[in-house]
Amino acid sequence: MWVFPVGHFGEVLDRVGGKLFFVLEDQRPDGPLELESSSLVAWISGQSQLQAADDFVAKLGDFVLSLSDRDAYRKIASALAGAAQRLLMKAHDIAVLNAYHPNSKSLTRARAFATFRSILLKGDEELFAFVSIRSILNLALSGSQLKNAASIEADVRVAAGLELPVSLNFGEALHSLNPINVVIGSNGQGKTRLLLGLAQAAVSRMLSMRDDVGAELLQPDSLKVVAFTYEPSHWSRLRTHGIEVVSMGIDSASWRRVTSLIHQIASSDDGQDNLRQIELILAQFIPTDELFLPLIAREVDGVERIQFREFIERMSANLLAGVDLTKSPIMEAPTKGTYSLSSGEKSLLSFCLSTFLHTRGGALVLIDEPENHLHPAFISLLVKTLVSTLVATESRAVVVTHSPFVVREVDRSSVLILKRNMEDLPELYRPSLQTLGGDISMIVDHVFQDGSIKKAYERRIDAVIAERMAEGAQIVTNDLVVDLGNDGARYLHAQAALAGN
Incomplete structure (x- = not known):
């Protein structure tokens, strides 16, 4: 951890690695503080005692903790x-200043220095870390059971007498935490059975977990496992063994339940901090300042709705009691009045809230084809939202899918392809091409062997080629190329080359 003392004129006085070098109200913590050698430490050691936080700020100006x-x-x-509580609340955390108070004086000063600018580029984990301070102080300090799990392995039963070795990798990608693994395969390959097998292995305490340096982690006795599915009946047996099963999808009744989901999160331990994290996640795909919760008017001074952000800041038992759980949330903007979110936005909002609610404190999340009924653009948003939610709750997830749009959002080290071999037995292997940000057409060809299947547009091109060859005409002409997309044009040129034209 780093502490950056910032002078009244914005100059960084020094940087100290290791533990904090001051105490509050002259109360020393238990045991000696180990200080690294630096000019600032030398300056402090010359004082009669370590500096109290108030004295430090009075002499040197605000300090920034990152x-x-x-x-x-x-x-x-x-x-x-x-x-710790007073110290942390007194610190100006750069990530939070950047998110909530971008014009603050402390942040303006900090931007002048390269060290601070690099911190401003950090992602979700830094932001959620600060928003979670109160929870960290109020609850046990151990955190999620899975927070250090960089890999999970298990022999998964996928059929009677048949086990399939599964190795999941949650290492970093693009310098950020990668809490999601994806298993992709065509229909009928056994993706759902693989998820069921993983859940059974977790229930049986047969998971092998390791941290980022390969040290083995013990599977906790009470590891929370949550399954999201469009077919909850498949999970009925495992539900009796403690697996939480959440039905996916959205309809009018589900949309009304969004109010209840927010209320449940608000009513939980550290509900205010949890909702602050939720707001940060929801803001990625909806304007949260236009989201209102319905109120029972007689309970809350005659007011019928309250802005979501105001609801968070004014959190109280009376306000919670005034939420009307029988009504849906309201979207309202000054320029367009009351309006409705699209079905995709509603589905994403409901999924995000359900995921957060069921994974608080950390969980292994198993998700069966979450892309169903979603437009490709919303599939990308779903993965982004899921990753942020998992980071916020320090959870891990395994997603099975047949959508290349899901795979495109994940590094190949966290992708597994499921297919059946010549003996009709399931196999898992990692893709050889990079899937993160990859070309959708190439991913489809690679995963589903789509290149071996003659497509309708290829048959039409073949017919044109045969006709032109019979006439002795040139195969590739501008008028033909302009009628084709990239894949069609590539196929046309390849076939023309094979024909020697």
């Missing part, structure tokens, strides 16, 4: 005990 993840905050809370 920590990489929630574990760093947990270490501070553990080291400083009761002093």
